[in-house]
Amino acid sequence: MTAILEAKDIVKRFGGLVAVNRVSLTVNEGEIFGLIGPNGAGKTTFLNSIAGTFKPNAGVVRFLGRETTGFRSDVMCKLGMSRTFQISQPFPKLTALENVMVSAVFGNERGAVRDPEAWSRQMLDFVEFPMPPDTRADNLNTVQLKRLDLARALASKPKLLLLDELAAGLTTGELDDLMAIIRKIRDSGVTIVMVEHIMRVIMGLCDRIVVIHYGEKIAEGTPEEVAHDPKVAEAYLGEKYIL
Numbered sequence: 001m002t003a004i005l006e007a008k009d010i011v012k013r014f015g016g017l018v019a020v021n022r023v024s025l026t027v028n029e030g031e032i033f034g035l036i037g038p039n040g041a042g043k044t045t046f047l048n049s050i051a052g053t054f055k056p057n058a059g060v061v062r063f064l065g066r067e068t069t070g071f072r073s074d075v076m077c078k079l080g081m082s083r084t085f086q087i088s089q090p091f092p093k094l095t096a097l098e099n100v101m102v103s104a105v106f107g108n109e110r111g112a113v114r115d116p117e118a119w120s121r122q123m124l125d126f127v128e129f130p131m132p133p134d135t136r137a138d139n140l141n142t143v144q145l146k147r148l149d150l151a152r153a154l155a156s157k158p159k160l161l162l163l164d165e166l167a168a169g170l171t172t173g174e175l176d177d178l179m180a181i182i183r184k185i186r187d188s189g190v191t192i193v194m195v196e197h198i199m200r201v202i203m204g205l206c207d208r209i210v211v212i213h214y215g216e217k218i219a220e221g222t223p224e225e226v227a228h229d230p231k232v233a234e235a236y237l238g239e240k241y242i243l
Ligand SMILES: Nc1ncnc2c1ncn2[C@@H]1O[C@H](COP(=O)(O)OP(=O)(O)O)[C@@H](O)[C@H]1O
Pocket: 014, 017, 019, 037, 038, 039, 040, 041, 042, 043, 044, 045, 046
């Protein structure tokens, strides 16, 4: 197994709050890797620390075999790490196609995508975008925006894709469709790290999971192993989703 991402002892503080406290994990090529934990546990902050949104206060990130600690997000994107955000933020006045093209043009090394429009249309097709490509982004509903987010993330040709609560707010039928697309992305050769709350998605998709609680890693293993870990059940007490 080859590691695509190695995070070692990542620390991120906001003033006196230690949002991520010495979290280490390794993601292998081809995996769908789950990052779970109660609200406020530090999951998004961890993603931000490895993807260049901000520098971690301590720790080491290795991506594709080289150290990338503290690299800016645009650099990480060009190296092959792309992501979606918990709250979708497209350019509202651009069309869906134009939104994807921004990523195709600026998310890749210059010249890497010869025909950004054709490539972007291909990405919209790949994620089964349900609307005409010339629909303005501010006319899209939640489900459509999630597909657009995926197409934008894929347009920069990632080797590793970080998904932050992509499934939130979807109905059961929509979840099944989204899960099928996530599998299709993995099968196309993209490794995936997903932060997710919805247990059906985690149990159905993830090869391995890390559980974070109060900024610390409290469990790691297959979905089956983690589901039976008493520390995990305890962390989730009082939350509406129980493993
Ligand atoms: N930019 C920020 N400034 C200050 N505190 C933050 C910031 N981002 C996150 N936090 C705090 O860090 C902790 C972890 O947040 P977050 O990573 O968003 O959790 P999760 O994604 O697991 O729900 C929370 O206590 C949150 O309030």
